Amino acid sequence: MTYCVAIKVDDGLVFAGDTRTSAGVDDVRTYNKLHVIELEDRVFVLLSAGNLATTQAVVANIRRDLDAPVATMSLRLARYMFDAAEYVGSISVRAQHQIASQAQFSNADLRTTFILGGQIRGEEPAIYLVYPEGNCISSSPETPFLQIGESKYGKPILDRVIRPEVQLEDAARCALVSLDSTMRSNISVGPPIDLAILPTDSLKITHKQRFDLDTPFYARLRESWGHQLVAAFRNLPKFDWEAPAEQGSLLKEPNQQAANG
Template identity: 75%
Template sequence: MTYCCAIKVNEGLVFAGDTRTSAGVDDVRTYNKVHVLEFPGDRIFVLLSAGNLATTQAVLAQIRRDLEEPVVPMSLRLARYMYDAAEYIGKLSVNAQNTITPPAQLSSVDLRTTFILGGQIQGEEPSIYMIYPEGNCIASSPETPFLQIGEHKYGKPILDRVIGPNLSLEDAARCALVSIDSTLRSNISVGPPLDLAIVPKDALAVSHKLRLDLDTPFFARLRESWGRQLAASFGNLPKFDWESPPAQGSLLGDRPPGS
């Protein structure tokens, strides 16, 4: 399985994802799930994937083939709007699922893949889209300025509480990493190394792209600091009424003064 998230704030976009594709007892495999396609000065796309690896690779291969062909009806280079690009990838995904024929003994294999496409085309606002296996897509909204795919339930609470339009790109990136760290602790199917990409508004390029492992100094400090401060905050939660210290003089019971 996997966990990827994309965040939209006023300053731009943040993308993060793990790399684990298999998590058996003695069989752990990794694969890049954050794919960057840059067209300097014109457009930038970041594609996140969760689901069948064969379908994902087929879609990526077709994207690259269409970019190399001089005459094609559609490609990421030709898309006028981000929505058009999301629909194009949805069609590639459906076609890949219909084309891949697993062996008879693997006929029950799930070929579905879910994507998140984010980025910006010159003249348009940055945006992020969830592309479902059926080929349809939805955009993020002001009420939910982030999208998740894969094992998203463990990392959603921190995003719900922190992410807002006025958050800085750096804070959004830290929140994305904490969200993934929360998932790492609860689900063995999500694992390091992690990929992080930051796309500032109107830059039409990735400003920072990082690969982080558990022992990468910055990520190790982030995990330790988050865990420590979370524990400290828990210790400062309001107490139950019966935990309150006794009022002054209560050791004397309810007897009136002088009795």
């Protein structure tokens, strides 16, 4: 499995994904699922979850069309982000059909789901989820993130934190925490984690980094988050029946002693 997330805040876009792929528990490998395509007036990031061969066919075809002198459509030629997302959808459907027609007697699942995000100069940044069927949806101000793969474990923290006005770096930290929570709860999602940040109107990826469990920043982030969650539990309100009297007396006693002393 896989877990990838893309976040759209006012300041820009954040992309993050794990790198574990598995064709059964005895065939686990590390693959990059975060592909960056930077051109002069536009930049795209592609995240993928699903069949690895389909993914690689789609990425290869996208790159081939970029350089093809007679391509009628490519990420270079797309006028709007929506056109780019539909183009990725059509490439994906074609790749699946091509393999399916060669392998009609197999029941391998050829589907791949993509997230395409980025910005074309003069347009707003945008993120799109491209279904295996080739159609797509964008994020919304109410739900300014998109997830693919094992998305449930990491969704609550995104639901609680991510709003359009959240700062870009906070959104990036939230993506890392969301991935960390998923990796702890599901071994099909595994390190290292890839992260890419695209500030609005910069038209280039300002930060692209890979984090392994022992990468100092990521190790500190994990430790800090774990400690703070446990501390947060200590500060939650007590149940009515939880010895408020004793707690009160514990608090009062020093005061009384002080008053008596």
